[in-house]
Amino acid sequence: MSNPNRENNSVSQTSVNTFGRGLDRSFVEAIVREVITSRLFSSKLNQETDDNNICSFTPKLVVSISARHIHLTNKDVKTLFGYDELKKMKDLYQDGFFAAEETLMIVGPRRRMLPTVRILGPTRSETQVELAFTDAISLGIDPPVRESGNLEGSPGCVLVGPKGVVELKRGVIRAERHVHMNKNEAAFYGVKDKDRMMLRVSSGGCTTTFENLLVRIGEGLKLEVHIDTDEGNAADLEHADKVELIRSNYCSVAA
Ligand SMILES: [Zn+2]
Numbered sequence: 376m377s378n379p380n381r382e383n384n385s386v387s388q389t390s391v392n393t394f395g396r397g398l399d400r401s402f403v404e405a406i407v408r409e410v411i412t413s414r415l416f417s418s419k420l421n422q423e424t425d426d427n428n429i430c431s432f433t434p435k436l437v438v439s440i441s442a443r444h445i446h447l448t449n450k451d452v453k454t455l456f457g458y459d460e461l462k463k464m465k466d467l468y469q470d471g472f473f474a475a476e477e478t479l480m481i482v483g484p485r486r487r488m489l490p491t492v493r494i495l496g497p498t499r500s501e502t503q504v505e506l507a508f509t510d511a512i513s514l515g516i517d518p519p520v521r522e523s524g525n526l527e528g529s530p531g532c533v534l535v536g537p538k539g540v541v542e543l544k545r546g547v548i549r550a551e552r553h554v555h556m557n558k559n560e561a562a563f564y565g566v567k568d569k570d571r572m573m574l575r576v577s578s579g580g581c582t583t584t585f586e587n588l589l590v591r592i593g594e595g596l597k598l599e600v601h602i603d604t605d606e607g608n609a610a611d612l613e614h615a616d617k618v619e620l621i622r623s624n625y626c627s628v629a630a
Pocket of ligand 1: 553555601
């Protein structure tokens with residue numbers, strides 16, 4: 376996890392922050408208009424939610440680059456490191472998740488390898504390797520774009536640790552771009568689990584809109600988009616001025 380979380384505020388929060396510049400009447404009126412417009416826009420997006428709910432909060436959107444990483448089973452931790460528990464290096468933005476001190480070497484076909492790939496905790500029921508496409512090219516494999524945990528038919532690799540080696544028959548994927556949120560945030564955007572949204576990253580010279588962002592709703596989650604290093608670099612996320620989540624409005628018509 377070499378890239379830090381990048382935090383951006385919504386339009387209405389930005390307006391509130393500009394109060395410090397002065398409080399002349401036209402400026403205040405402009406802010407009020409902007410806030411009202413953004414509320415109307417929200418209410419169009421989400422007709423099921425009542426007005427009080429829409430106005431009560433504006434979710435803080437965080438967009439994070441998820442660099443290549445590995446999730447391990449307890450058994451594979453033991454085999455690779457010779458002990459039971461991963462050592463926590465730092466907490467991730469989502470509560471309960473962490474980057475471990477431990478790294479592994481990943482070896483692909485024809486002995487091509489990535490030398491120090493970070494492990495993320497906690498442990499899981501199946502070992503999984505998440506790579507960006509550029510990582511996969513340097514390793515010499517062609518993993519599918521998948522939702523985390525869906526490993527059917529994915530290629531394997533060899534993991535090399537200080538105390539042992541694990542040969543995976545499957546488990547290497549390119550993680551599908553996605554957004555984590557809780558049910559209040561889902562109500563704000565008017566989306567449900569497994570829906571698709573769009574992410575617009577505004578950055579000088581390479582503003583990019585990502586489609587097909589998978590919505591994953593869960594108790595206790597914080598609003599956070601995960602994209603991989605290739606995606607983040609393509610949009611120059613590090614220098615972005617603004618990020619926005621947009622509900623996809625495609626109509627599906629039954630044939
Ligand atoms: Zn994620």
